[in-house]
Amino acid sequence: MMRDITLGQFFPGNSPLHRLDPRMKIILTVAYIVAVFLADSVGGYALLILFTAFLVSISGIKVSVVLRGVRPLIYVIAFTSIVNIFFTVGDTPLHLWKITIYLEGIVTAAFRVERIWKLLIGTSGLLTHTTTPIALTDAIERLLSPLRVIHVPVHEFAMMMTIALRFIPTLLKETDKIMSAQKARGADFSTGKLIDRAKALIPILIPLIISAFRSADELATAMECRCYRGGNGRTRMTCLKLSAIDFVGLFVMAAFIVGVLAVNVHLPVYTV
Amino acid sequence: MSSIRFDNVSYIYAKGTPFEKEALDGVSIELDEGMTIGIIGHTGSGKSTMAQVMNGLIKPDSGDVYIHGENIWADPKNIKKYRFIAGLVFQYPEYQLFEETVYKDIAFGPKNMGLDDAEIDARIKWAAGTVGITADLLNKSPFDLSGGQKRRVAIAGIVAMRPSIMILDEPAAGLDPRGRDEILSNIIRYQRESSSTVIMISHSMEDMARYCDKILVMNHGKVFRYGTPAEIFSDSDSLENIGLAVPQITRVMRRLKQLGNDVNTAVYTVDEAHREILRLIGGDGK
Numbered sequence: 001m002m003r004d005i006t007l008g009q010f011f012p013g014n015s016p017l018h019r020l021d022p023r024m025k026i027i028l029t030v031a032y033i034v035a036v037f038l039a040d041s042v043g044g045y046a047l048l049i050l051f052t053a054f055l056v057s058i059s060g061i062k063v064s065v066v067l068r069g070v071r072p073l074i075y076v077i078a079f080t081s082i083v084n085i086f087f088t089v090g091d092t093p094l095h096l097w098k099i100t101i102y103l104e105g106i107v108t109a110a111f112r113v114e115r116i117w118k119l120l121i122g123t124s125g126l127l128t129h130t131t132t133p134i135a136l137t138d139a140i141e142r143l144l145s146p147l148r149v150i151h152v153p154v155h156e157f158a159m160m161m162t163i164a165l166r167f168i169p170t171l172l173k174e175t176d177k178i179m180s181a182q183k184a185r186g187a188d189f190s191t192g193k194l195i196d197r198a199k200a201l202i203p204i205l206i207p208l209i210i211s212a213f214r215s216a217d218e219l220a221t222a223m224e225c226r227c228y229r230g231g232n233g234r235t236r237m238t239c240l241k242l243s244a245i246d247f248v249g250l251f252v253m254a255a256f257i258v259g260v261l262a263v264n265v266h267l268p269v270y271t272v
Numbered sequence: 273m274s275s276i277r278f279d280n281v282s283y284i285y286a287k288g289t290p291f292e293k294e295a296l297d298g299v300s301i302e303l304d305e306g307m308t309i310g311i312i313g314h315t316g317s318g319k320s321t322m323a324q325v326m327n328g329l330i331k332p333d334s335g336d337v338y339i340h341g342e343n344i345w346a347d348p349k350n351i352k353k354y355r356f357i358a359g360l361v362f363q364y365p366e367y368q369l370f371e372e373t374v375y376k377d378i379a380f381g382p383k384n385m386g387l388d389d390a391e392i393d394a395r396i397k398w399a400a401g402t403v404g405i406t407a408d409l410l411n412k413s414p415f416d417l418s419g420g421q422k423r424r425v426a427i428a429g430i431v432a433m434r435p436s437i438m439i440l441d442e443p444a445a446g447l448d449p450r451g452r453d454e455i456l457s458n459i460i461r462y463q464r465e466s467s468s469t470v471i472m473i474s475h476s477m478e479d480m481a482r483y484c485d486k487i488l489v490m491n492h493g494k495v496f497r498y499g500t501p502a503e504i505f506s507d508s509d510s511l512e513n514i515g516l517a518v519p520q521i522t523r524v525m526r527r528l529k530q531l532g533n534d535v536n537t538a539v540y541t542v543d544e545a546h547r548e549i550l551r552l553i554g555g556d557g558k
Contacts, residue, residue, distance in 0.1 A: 177362065177367075178367070178368055180324065180362070181362045181365065182368060182380075183329060183355065184327060184329060184355055184361075184362065185355075185380050185381040185430065185433070186355060186381055186384030186385055186433070187384060188384070202370065203368075203370045203380065206370035207367055207368050207370050210367075210415075
């Protein structure tokens with residue numbers, strides 16, 4: 001149930017993807033997203049699929065786990081493809097029963113679905129599955145640190161993000177526990193009219209909000225006990241340093257983008 | 273007749289992820305009826321999972337669970353019924369209170385059972401009395417009470433459902449010695465008065481020796497031993513091997529024996545030790 005949500009969860013490991021510097025990983029993820037949008041031919045998509053499969057295979061994370069993380073968004077994907085199939089007008093009409101759809105619509109839908117999938121796997125899947133939340137926010141803080149010049153409180157933003165990420169599993173666990181406790185008292189969350197189901201959430205939400213405030217309060221006290229007073233003058237225990245593997249990663253990604261562009265230009269079998 | 277019976281029950285947490293963990297591993301056990309049964313075990317030995325499997329909050333991956341001889345997963349639609357028969361009090365149950373008044377919070381369970389208002393009212397008053405909640409507290413907000421009182425209110429919420437089997441996961445955790453004694457003796461009183469079965473998870477060997485008729489020892493998701501406190505605590509070596517210990521007073525008696533005193537070491541509560549030492553020194557307690 002609640003604990004089965006894998007989207008954005010970190011899985012420990014020692015794959016090349018795990019060992020990349022988190023800053024480099026974020027930059028490469030952005031490059032990957034650009035590549036996903038650059039690919040607009042069948043050849044480009046094929047290359048994209050191959051490359052994503054390659055990334056998943058070297059990440060050491062089970063394919064089933066990656067796919068399960070994407071599952072909650074199946075409705076968005078379904079909606080997008082239906083819209084594309086029925087609302088795209090093209091040159092090749094297909095008569096299905098009384099409805100006319102166009103071949104272009106189906107192709108566009110397939111491409112869009114493919115694009116959403118790849119985006120999700122690349123970002124949520126591979127980035128967050130192979131990077132600890134702490135490393136991720138650390139990297140974001142470093143990448144955004146030039147903004148400090150124009151007085152953007154970069155450290156504070158990063159700290160807020162760290163705390164928010166840190167509490168997601170805690171709150172999920174707490175929700176699970178409270179739900180079980182109320183179920184033990186005969187609460188029912190899955191049957192009844194919509195209004196009854198909404199009402200059934202009260203016994204979960206109130207204890208959950210109280211517990212969230214309690215956790216926040218305890219955390220604030222704990223931070224103050226350790227003399228936390230914001231980012232000015234703070235040093236780090238672990239310093240991020242680029243190594244050979246990061247440059248290999250950069251090279252592989254650059255080669256991939258060049259490949260996608262080349263395939264788009266030279267093999268435009270079917271472009272959208 | 274058994275209260276709860278496990279037949280080769282296994283359960284794995286987070287199946288299919290790298291965090292997968294076998295919480296119960298082929299557990300087969302028949303728990304007695306009409307007595308207080310303690311469950312002890314190291315952290316992560318499967319005690320809390322076992323409690324949730326007992327009342328059908330967790331469906332085991334394999335194996336069958338029987339309550340009063342009925343297979344509870346025979347028809348999954350009926351599972352709610354068994355949650356009222358086997359009432360489960362979670363660890364730190366005071367964190368699930370949500371209503372405006374103590375009265376309404378205790379009423380949550382009985383209301384879900386579909387009882388009529390007069391019956392619910394009677395049950396709330398009876399349950400509050402059983403756990404030692406005075407009538408003037410019933411109209412207060414549960415959030416204004418002290419920690420110990422909140423705990424009692426939460427337990428009353430389950431008592432009001434009048435379960436014939438009551439399962440408690442560390443009911444006395446985090447309470448001071450006095451609150452601890454009061455809560456545990458209230459639970460025992462409930463057990464005697466309603467001649468129900470109480471199953472209690474605890475880390476305190478002293479509480480187990482004092483209140484339980486039978487003890488179930490869990491280790492790494494398996495049943496290690498099941499028997500009377502005397503049977504369990506007479507074998508201190510194997511208990512220590514799995515990271516548990518006998519009650520401290522038993523250790524004192526063993527040491528007395530080692531020092532050459534002719535005492536009985538099969539003593540598990542302070543009262544028994546008191547009598548035994550008086551016998552030894554030939555006094556009559558005055």
